[in-house]
Amino acid sequence: MRWRRESPSSGGAAHGGCECREAMSQPGFACQPPPDIDTDDCLQDYSYLFSPDILKGKVAFITGGGSGIGFRVAEVFMRHGCRTIIASRNLQRVAEAAKKLEAATGQRCLPLSLDVRQPQTIMAAADEAVKEFDRIDILINNAAGNFLCPASALSFNAYKTVIDIDTLGTFNVSKVLYEKCLRDHGGVIVNITATLSYRGQALQVHAGTAKAAVDAMTRHLAVEWGANNIRVNSLAPGPIAGTEGYRRLGGARAEADSYLDTVPLQRAGNKTEIAHSVLYLASPLASYVTGTTLVVDGGNWLTSPNNFPALLGIASHSAKL
Numbered sequence: 390m391r392w393r394r395e396s397p398s399s400g401g402a403a404h405g406g407c408e409c410r411e412a413m414s415q416p417g418f419a420c421q422p423p424p425d426i427d428t429d430d431c432l433q434d435y436s437y438l439f440s441p442d443i444l445k446g447k448v449a450f451i452t453g454g455g456s457g458i459g460f461r462v463a464e465v466f467m468r469h470g471c472r473t474i475i476a477s478r479n480l481q482r483v484a485e486a487a488k489k490l491e492a493a494t495g496q497r498c499l500p501l502s503l504d505v506r507q508p509q510t511i512m513a514a515a516d517e518a519v520k521e522f523d524r525i526d527i528l529i530n531n532a533a534g535n536f537l538c539p540a541s542a543l544s545f546n547a548y549k550t551v552i553d554i555d556t557l558g559t560f561n562v563s564k565v566l567y568e569k570c571l572r573d574h575g576g577v578i579v580n581i582t583a584t585l586s587y588r589g590q591a592l593q594v595h596a597g598t599a600k601a602a603v604d605a606m607t608r609h610l611a612v613e614w615g616a617n618n619i620r621v622n623s624l625a626p627g628p629i630a631g632t633e634g635y636r637r638l639g640g641a642r643a644e645a646d647s648y649l650d651t652v653p654l655q656r657a658g659n660k661t662e663i664a665h666s667v668l669y670l671a672s673p674l675a676s677y678v679t680g681t682t683l684v685v686d687g688g689n690w691l692t693s694p695n696n697f698p699a700l701l702g703i704a705s706h707s708a709k710l
Contacts, residue, residue: 425659427631429456429486431464431493438665443672445470449527450518452476452505452562455483457632458581459531460490461660462667466527467494469668474518474525476501477532497522505532505558511565525570527671530559530580530603536637537592548595555599560606563621567614575618577671580607582623582682584690591695600625604682611680620679622670627686628657653688 424434449466453459454475463473467490475483475490475498483500490498499521503514518525534554538547559580570576582604585597604623611621628649629635640657642648649657666685669675684690 420654422656422659423661423665425461425631425661429460429489431489432661435468437468439469439668439672439674441468442470443668443674444527447471447526448474448518448522448524449529449671450474450476450515450525450562450566451529451531452503452558453532454529455479455486455500457634458626458629458660458663459529460486461664462529462531463490463498464494465661465664465668466671467496467498469672470496471527472497472499472522474499474501474514474522476503476514478502478504505562506553508561508565511562512569515565515569519569524574525566526574526576528563528566528571528576528578529667529671530562530578532558532562533581533596533634535593535596535634538595539592540594543595551595552599552602555596556602556606559603563606563610567617567619571614571619572617576620578607578610578619578621579667579670580604580621580623581667582607582625584625584627584684584686587690589695607682608680615679620670620675622675622678622680623682624663624666624670625682625684625686626658626663627652627684627689629660629663630657631660648694651689651692651694652686653692656687658685658687 423436424432426432444466447470449463449471451459451463451473454463454473455477459475463475467473473490473496475486477483480500480502483502487498487500490496499518501514501517503510505511515525532554534551563578580603583596583600585593586601590597607621607623614621628640630640635657644657649655663685666683670678670683
């Protein structure tokens with residue numbers, strides 16, 4: 390089953406209803422993943438499931454936007470009328486990514502360098518973004534760091550580094566953009582988190598703690614900033630193919646060992662599925678959704694085995710890659 394590809398200019402948004410109804414009548418439509426590729430390149434074929442202008446005129450600031458989930462979120466946003474800023478410590482990476490994104494979508498993409506652990510760099514990037522676009526409407530906190538390591542072998546500095554990037558970084562960027570843009574005209578914040586803390590996960594005390602704090606931060610900020618017309622939500626992905634996290638956390642080994650058979654939907658997710666979910670949270674479709682975490686993991690956290698010896702084997706294998 391394939392969704393028909395329509396461009397915004399072809400009138401697909403007006404006539405796509407029949408195509409969608411036809412596709413939805415086929416078995417398995419509800420779990421059919423959209424096309425995606427593992428590399429950090431734009432999609433050659435993209436099907437509009439949302440109105441192509443759902444984010445028209447909006448500006449999104451995406452940390453960690455040069456690769457993986459952040460790159461695909463930027464692409465999907467831009468295909469829906471949004472201009473973007475993609476920011477990371479590696480300016481060369483985001484500059485190359487911005488060229489690909491602009492060529493594929495025709496929308497403006499501004500690459501910027503920042504370190505989410507250093508508020509001064511965030512302020513400088515925000516100033517440059519506002520100078521370019523005059524506003525920022527959407528913030529996607531996607532910068533993160535993770536690896537597999539037993540708590541007994543985890544150095545104090547390694548633990549602190551993950552907390553600094555994931556937790557403090559999310560707060561730093563949110564606070565800066567709140568003060569510079571969102572407080573006055575409202576907007577949306579989506580924090581990319583994880584399901585690691587829902588039941589405890591071996592080899593993930595650093596990332597699980599950091600992401601649990603981000604989920605709590607999401608709820609607190611939603612309460613405090615709602616009066617400013619700011620919605621704040623989290624999105625927790627499961628195993629997502631084509632990402633650095635998938636490679637580092639043993640995705641290929643999990644496939645080889647049939648680990649993904651334990652996922653209720655029997656597969657890994659892909660970056661486009663995550664991007665579509667982020668698009669929903671950032672769009673007017675979620676206008677009354679705030680302070681919640683949307684789990685997009687195929688049901689993985691409900692059923693995945695917490696096999697400590699097996700995870701140690703994956704960690705050892707991943708460290709050699």
